[in-house]
Amino acid sequence: METLLSLRGVTRTVVLPDDQELHILRGVDLDIASGDHTAILGRSGCGKSTLLNLLGLLDVPTSGELDFLGTPVRRIGSNARARLRGSTVGFVFQQFNLLQGRSALDNVMMPLFYAKGRDFWRRRELAMEMLDRVGLAARADAKPNMMSGGEQQRIAIARALVRRPRLILADEPTGALDVETGQSVMALLDTVASESEAALVTITHDHNVAALARSRYRLDSGVLQALEGVPA
Amino acid sequence: MSGFVSGIASALVEAWQELRINKVRILLALVAVAVSVAALTSVVGVGDLAREGFKVQSERQGGRTATVGISVYGPTGPLDPARMDKAYQGIVERYGISYWTNVGQSQAKFQFPQGVQDVQMTLVDPGYGVIHRIDMRQGSWFADDDAKRLAPAVVVSEAFYNAAGRPDLVQNPKVKTAGGQETTAVIIGVVPDMYEGMPPSAFMLRDSAAAAGITAGFGEFKVWLQDEQAETLVQAIQMDLQAQFPGANANVFRQDYAAQGDPLAMAQIVVGAVAGLVLLLGAMGMLNISMVTIRYRVREIGIRRSFGATSGRIFVGVMMESLVASCVAGIAGVMLSIAVVKNPWIQSKVAPGLDEYPPFPIEAAMLGFGAAVLVGALAGAIPALVAVRVKVIDAIRF
Numbered sequence: 001m002e003t004l005l006s007l008r009g010v011t012r013t014v015v016l017p018d019d020q021e022l023h024i025l026r027g028v029d030l031d032i033a034s035g036d037h038t039a040i041l042g043r044s045g046c047g048k049s050t051l052l053n054l055l056g057l058l059d060v061p062t063s064g065e066l067d068f069l070g071t072p073v074r075r076i077g078s079n080a081r082a083r084l085r086g087s088t089v090g091f092v093f094q095q096f097n098l099l100q101g102r103s104a105l106d107n108v109m110m111p112l113f114y115a116k117g118r119d120f121w122r123r124r125e126l127a128m129e130m131l132d133r134v135g136l137a138a139r140a141d142a143k144p145n146m147m148s149g150g151e152q153q154r155i156a157i158a159r160a161l162v163r164r165p166r167l168i169l170a171d172e173p174t175g176a177l178d179v180e181t182g183q184s185v186m187a188l189l190d191t192v193a194s195e196s197e198a199a200l201v202t203i204t205h206d207h208n209v210a211a212l213a214r215s216r217y218r219l220d221s222g223v224l225q226a227l228e229g230v231p232a
Numbered sequence: 233m234s235g236f237v238s239g240i241a242s243a244l245v246e247a248w249q250e251l252r253i254n255k256v257r258i259l260l261a262l263v264a265v266a267v268s269v270a271a272l273t274s275v276v277g278v279g280d281l282a283r284e285g286f287k288v289q290s291e292r293q294g295g296r297t298a299t300v301g302i303s304v305y306g307p308t309g310p311l312d313p314a315r316m317d318k319a320y321q322g323i324v325e326r327y328g329i330s331y332w333t334n335v336g337q338s339q340a341k342f343q344f345p346q347g348v349q350d351v352q353m354t355l356v357d358p359g360y361g362v363i364h365r366i367d368m369r370q371g372s373w374f375a376d377d378d379a380k381r382l383a384p385a386v387v388v389s390e391a392f393y394n395a396a397g398r399p400d401l402v403q404n405p406k407v408k409t410a411g412g413q414e415t416t417a418v419i420i421g422v423v424p425d426m427y428e429g430m431p432p433s434a435f436m437l438r439d440s441a442a443a444a445g446i447t448a449g450f451g452e453f454k455v456w457l458q459d460e461q462a463e464t465l466v467q468a469i470q471m472d473l474q475a476q477f478p479g480a481n482a483n484v485f486r487q488d489y490a491a492q493g494d495p496l497a498m499a500q501i502v503v504g505a506v507a508g509l510v511l512l513l514g515a516m517g518m519l520n521i522s523m524v525t526i527r528y529r530v531r532e533i534g535i536r537r538s539f540g541a542t543s544g545r546i547f548v549g550v551m552m553e554s555l556v557a558s559c560v561a562g563i564a565g566v567m568l569s570i571a572v573v574k575n576p577w578i579q580s581k582v583a584p585g586l587d588e589y590p591p592f593p594i595e596a597a598m599l600g601f602g603a604a605v606l607v608g609a610l611a612g613a614i615p616a617l618v619a620v621r622v623k624v625i626d627a628i629r630f
Contacts, residue, residue: 049625053625056538058538058624058625059625078542078543079542079543079544082537082540082541082542082543082545083540083542085538085539085540086539086540086541087540091538091539093628097531097535097628099532099535101253101254102249102253106249110535110536110539111539111540113242113245113246113541114242114536114539114540114541114542114545115238115540116238116239117238120238120241120242121238159539163540
């Protein structure tokens, strides 16, 4: 399997207003390959979202090496990183982060506005296909405020997958859902990721959600460790 | 190439989608812009119309651009008219002047169905009609051979025509002068009255009038010159006449309104400045609303950036939204302005002297639309810069 992401000794430090340094991530080593399903467990404030931002090219490490498809991200300019992110990474957020006032179809089409050529011109068709795949084609014209939490998260999944990303990053995807809906959303996410051979990285504090992954890690005080019995 | 085209298209479609979604907010911001564009465009449009009306009125009175009046006074009074006529004809021939006229004022009595009335007579040459932009209500102005008619031709005012019982001009209606030498004249044309309630008046060719015993006192000679040659020719004619009549005082001067400068320019500048101020206030309102909106759109900007929107794309998106909206407002404003300026009631009040109104000035439409685009660009640039500075990670959590 091709390695998508490779982290070696990655740290992320921020300077607080009182000039003190806060070490959010410390020496993180991690490899993500195509088709992987990885879960990262951790309590609130342990650095999970910071790690997700690094994996999703939204941020760069303070030190260490982070390679995306073999290229160190430090060498990629911010605009090129944005384009690379758009074409290869799909985000699923805890609070869905759908665009309010827009229909489900508009939301799913949104990433295709940043695609070029055929994908842009076929945006409606591709978005409808993806809505159909998550079982919400009939709700294409519905707006987020008229949908249940489960439906909104399925729309968010369709939006994350519409550009056929190679990496799907899910930040607490079931955090705002009840147990039953959360399980169905995770099953859907796992299925569509497997079908498209995309790597799925789920960040969660829920052991049941993490249990669905093939490799699991725990992030504690900025240190990432493989959970026992699971290959790192 | 395909990527470039789809990039442009996607920015436009995205901007239009934003407008559609936020139509109420944008509509509120754009009403002010559309109204101020309409005001600015109307100032130019109405100003042009008023200027055209004023020009026509002025040309009817003072002559077209450039009409030059020529007169010569001897040291003890007017010179011999026959000698003067010869001198004027010499000027016409030497300087190749196509349109010229002698103008003299006189009074004559005419026999109307209701009795005899005094009529103000203007004794002219055929060139007067062209020089003074005579607008015929009916019939025609004098031709050169009208001077050869046995029954002199008259062009009468509307008041004269009414007093004569509005006869059919096709029948060559006749009117008689009364008192002194009785002459039968033929009405060949009717011109509008200069003002409401104007007493009857008429034009007659000088030679015909002389034959009918109607003579003018001191007259004036007028020539119509090309604007760019006027200054040189005025000096040349002045020197020419001065040389012909040593010791006399030759007056050669422009009479047309264009020589006096544009009397409406200052008023138009003042009203234009007020309209510009209104436009500026509209732009400030639009900018204000855009800035507030950007604060509410921070999360959306973060989401878009996480799905691949570059900072340049975010800038263009916010900017285009403002530009597309202001273009729509500009078109609406210009259309409103056209509706105002081309309104028949407004046209009749602004330019009462015109029979045919000029088309809506394209420069006014361009100015209004250009101003709207400029406002959109200015009101879009600042929020767009703010949007670009949004930090993606913070924005998603916003």
